[in-house]
Amino acid sequence: MRVLVVEDEPVSRRMLSAAISRMGYDVVAAADGREAWDVLRAEQIGLVVTDWMMPEMDGLQLVEKIRGSELGRYVYVILLTSRSESRDAAEALEAGADDFIAKPWHRDELTARLTAGRRILDLQAALQEKNLLLERMTRVDGLTGIGNRRNFDEEFPRAFETARRFHRFLSVAMLDIDRFKAYNDRFGHEAGDIALRAVAAAIDETVRTADQSFRYGGEEFCCTFPETDEAGAGIVADRLRAAVERLGIVHPENCPWGVVTISVGVAALQPSTTVDPEDLLRAADQALYRAKAQGRNRTVALAPERLLAPR
Amino acid sequence: MTVSAEVCPIDLADGLARAGDDRAFYRELLDLFLDDARQRLVHLEAALSGGDLTQVASIAHSIKGAAANLAAERARALAWAIESRGRAGDGTGLAELAGELAAELERVADFTRSFEA
Known part of the structure; x- marks a missing residue:
């Protein structure tokens, strides 16, 4: 699965990318929300790990943009935040983030949260496939197999x-x-x-x-x-x-x-x-x-x- | 700000652990950090002379995060001090703190030069 890392600060970006890559994911990195948005439109990204505070388009705006648009697939978004108040967590989730990780992040937690995200994406994909099949079935004549x-x-x-x-x-x-x-x-x-x-x-x-x-x-x-x-x-x-x-x-x-x-x-x-x-x-x-x-x-x-x- | 300048700018054991005990990778991160933090510091000083304390806080925030990732403890503490004062709208002593941060970055640079990947 392809993971997009969005972080304006290069050290964190490099560390995150390396850590996620070592977990076996295919990693693409972007330096801000706008660049991330371009990547999301061009590539099949399943999961996004994004920093909150960034110039141009911040993490929260990016989440809102993802949720407000039709990318044709569900994108799982994990927001990174050094802000630890529960009010911020609520804001992140309300904006459409699926999960959040407090900075500084730790490898074990990152691994676990990515695994959780992947599990949900897998379920989502299976469900979508079933829906497509059902949708197709409503147009097919059950007896003869041609269009109904x-x-x-x-x-x-x-x-x-x-x-x-x-x-x-x-x-x-x-x-x-x-x-x-x-x-x-x-x-x-x-x-x-x-x-x-x-x-x-x-x-x-x-x-x-x-x-x-x-x-x-x-x-x-x-x-x-x-x-x-x-x-x-x-x-x-x-x-x-x-x-x-x-x-x-x-x-x-x-x-x-x-x-x-x-x-x-x-x-x-x-x-x-x-x-x-x-x-x-x-x-x-x-x-x-x-x-x-x-x-x-x-x-x-x-x-x-x-x-x-x-x- | 009373952070001793005598201690090593990097907690090497901690920093290496954060880089998965990969010395070459850690060295790469240090280079990335210095390159980026120096640039940011220029922007920070510009924002400071322009009186844009929100921007000062935001830039300091980024430097703080990177420094924390590398276990550059004193740089982190200085950046944190700048960030919190900037956020509070308190401009006193910020120029001095920025100067101290610049000097600290050079100490990290010295350390990096002597660091054998």
Whole structure:
């Protein structure tokens, strides 16, 4: 772990740095709060040992600056003080210091306090990692492992805004497993879940790198195709349809194919039109409805003028 | 200020112990100290003639800390005296104390020169 020593007086700075370095830490030294702040922004510092009284920016101001800013990580701060009144300790802790050491410091105490700091940082890091994992889990569909509805609801408007701002095409596809209720009725929900997983995997493996696929709900999926017009999206979408059919998951009720298939509806955002994300999604839904009406296991790309038509 | 000038400027056993009984490191610290403390003393005297006693106290505080770290006991005591008077806003005798501190730093310098790392 990297430790930043902040001390304006060079003898103390050198002694502190040497002592901490001998404990096995990677030490960076700064001569005042301002220099320390530059180091903190440039390097991955876990722990700061800072003197209180310094010119320019003192230790207390440095702590306040660290706490008042977003460094993207928790920095553990130990304030060194020759002031021993409990009022000063309270002030240090209130400003945001985690601990303080009275000067002159002693090696054993310094070692122990750094160890304590490190323990807290380790816990903090483990907690942060878990939080990230949980945060990621809220965006992933538990059954299929692809993005969930919530993920789509966040990503789609973002992709839409980007496309509109830069006058790019954006296509979206709605995909629905044909006669899935009949499949579940015949083989049970467990088999249904297996089929859902296989279909999701086939879709996710077939889309291109910049495309994204999500489970929209139930047996419905959706994909976004950035920088893709309705002709291009139609081709990619039909590749998805073919990939699902090729899985060959037996589905006797799905005449005439006898295997699991999907119907796909595609709609494209035209650059410089004034539709909103819901319009685009609604158009894809209409296209999907048509694909179903026209006999299933097919892809329908909605002509762009449909999007421009008044609601 | 009645600190005897006859005693050794450094408590060597204590100072070495603070440097982890590393003679070369201790010598390095002494050099750092002299270099820094002499500069600070110049600033201290400037602050003193400008009547900025808060600044005087702050500079003396730094010298005191470094001197304590090296077990330069008399330099520490002088710096402490300057700091506390400066903090109290009492300017009497400060110029004399600063002069004594300057002389004491030179004694530490003599000691450092004769110190075999």
